[in-house]
Amino acid sequence: MLSFYHEHTAVVIGGGFYGAAIAVYLAKQRGLKRVLLVEREPALLMRASYNNQARVHNGYHYPRSFTTAYRSRVNLPKFVRDWPNAVKQDFTKLYAIARRNSKVTAKQFERFCRDIGSTIEPASPALRALFEPRLIEDVFLVEEYAFDTTKLAHWAEHELKESGVQILYETRAVEIFRSSDSSLQVVIETKHGLQELIACRYLFNCTYSGLNHFKGDFPGVQIGLKQEITEMPLMHMPPSLGGLGITVMDGPFFSMMPFPARGLHTLSHVRYTPHLHWDDQQGVNPYEKLDAYDQTSRVDRMIRDVGRYIPAVLNATHVDSLFEVKTVLTKSESDDGRPILFEKHVTLPGCYSVLGGKIDNIYDVLEKLDTEVFSEIKPAF
Structure with a gap:
């Protein structure tokens, strides 16, 4: 049985590097007060953010994709500037x-x-x-x-706490709906099988391999x-x-x-x-x-x-x-490129799906978010 509504301005699904960075951005750069991060693991950055080659690219790896290579070259000094300890x-x-x-x-x-x-x-x-x-x-x-992913995780934990972002660990989102008043509703489930209904104005799907795996009204991403x-x-x-x-x-x-x-x-x-x-x-x-x-x-x-x-x-x-x-x-x-996926779902206004191929792509995501309009208006129920 679902418990009562919990109301948030924004919900971020996925506590990897991208999800954590987007939650921090929404709270610190965009001033949203009620941001929730939902993570299925017991800690942040435990899955794909950790289980990879841990490379900060500088373009060399992509001679068959000029755009990917050039963006890496541009983003590397930014990453070193923003996360020097990691x-x-x-x-x-x-x-x-x-x-x-x-x-x-x-x-x-x-x-x-x-x-x-x-x-x-x-x-x-x-x-x-x-x-x-x-x-x-x-x-x-x-x-x-x-x-060093462990140092990035420490940064994320500190910044999310300082920004007032609420985190639910060992919890996964299972269904996404559009309500009659066009707000978004998310069913979350704990590891014990308890479910709650979350209401929000904005939803960010940063689940990486799980991008398409929600029930309800979520349409899936358009790209293969x-x-x-x-x-x-x-x-x-x-x-x-x-x-x-x-x-x-x-x-x-x-x-x-x-x-x-x-x-x-x-x-x-x-x-x-x-x-x-x-x-x-x-x-x-x-x-x-x-x-x-x-x-x-x-x-x-x-x-x-x-x-x-x-x-x-x-x-x-x-x-x-x-x-x-x-x-x-x-x-x-065909070209081994690694562009970001940034999709706004037309049938679910306020819902975004985000996928990054490399850690330095985070700047490409944040540039996209800079062009979006967000407000603190609460959904009407």
């Missing part, structure tokens, strides 16, 4: 171009980096010596960073989504690789990046990181599919392939693996 800069970042099967050549990559304004220079002979020269065309020293179950191995690297981040590109290749939250490195491989994929559809809950999946690691296959290019990685030790659902826009599959 950004790890004290490592050397290398990008290497494979001789075979790469979708860009070394010269094309250099030109692309200069076009977007990202720093690039030849790597030293000592760093080049880490790579198998028969498989690698060239190696470049670049500027790219990593972030692809879901992937991914594995991100956490590795203890040998001394020769400990202070490095390395990406070999562009195509079916790999990356290793510092993972500050655990003091380890992630290892990702385009061929082996995705374990399973499907087109998002109603009735197929991504999180239930993840829970039911046999999470057998593919790290041995990753290491064998990476070791052909960087022999020292054969001495790395697998510590753990992070399994998660990754969500991308179907239209981005």
Whole structure:
């Protein structure tokens, strides 16, 4: 049985980085007084915000999507400015171009980096010596960073408290309705199965892989989504690789990046990181599919392939693996771009769905929100 109404000006569903940042923005920058954040986990930033490669992009990763690359280059200094304590800069970042099967050549990559304004220079002979020269065309020293999700979570907890945002943990939104007076109503459910009805003027769906999985009047997003179950191995690297981040590109290749939250490195491989994929559809809950999946690691296959290019990685030790659902826009599959999804639902005025492909995309979302008009007027009941 549903309990009585709780009235809020805005409800944000999803306590990842995007949901937390949007809730803080609404309260601090836009002055909304009654903001509620609903998070299904017992703490903030526990799912996709944590279970990823923790990379603050500077554009290098996207030579086939100029817009994504350029926006990353523009947003990186903003991110470093706004979250300096969470950004790890004290490592050397290398990008290497494979001789075979790469979708860009070394010269094309250099030109692309200069076009977007990202720093690039030849790597030293000592760093080049880490790579198998028969498989690698060239190696470049670049500027790219990593972030510590645990420190971002501490920031979010502090800012939400200071902003007066109410947080409901271990609670999920299950239904979204439009009431007769055009306000929005959300049915939330605790882990014990207790349900309550929330009324609000504005609703922000920041559930990442769960964007389409609500009952009621919620229409779903108009653009196609692809879901992937991914594995991100956490590795203890040998001394020769400990202070490095390395990406070999562009195509079916790999990356290793510092993972500050655990003091380890992630290892990702385009061929082996995705374990399973499907087109998002109603009735197929991504999180239930993840829970039911046999999470057998593919790290041995990753290491064998990476070791052909960087022999020292054969001495790395697998510590753990992070399994998660990754969500991308179907239209981005061709160029590997990572634009944001920002959709206003016409049939549910005041309801927004937001999906970001990278953490620095948050500025693209906030720029969109700057153009929206919000008021503190309470819904009429």
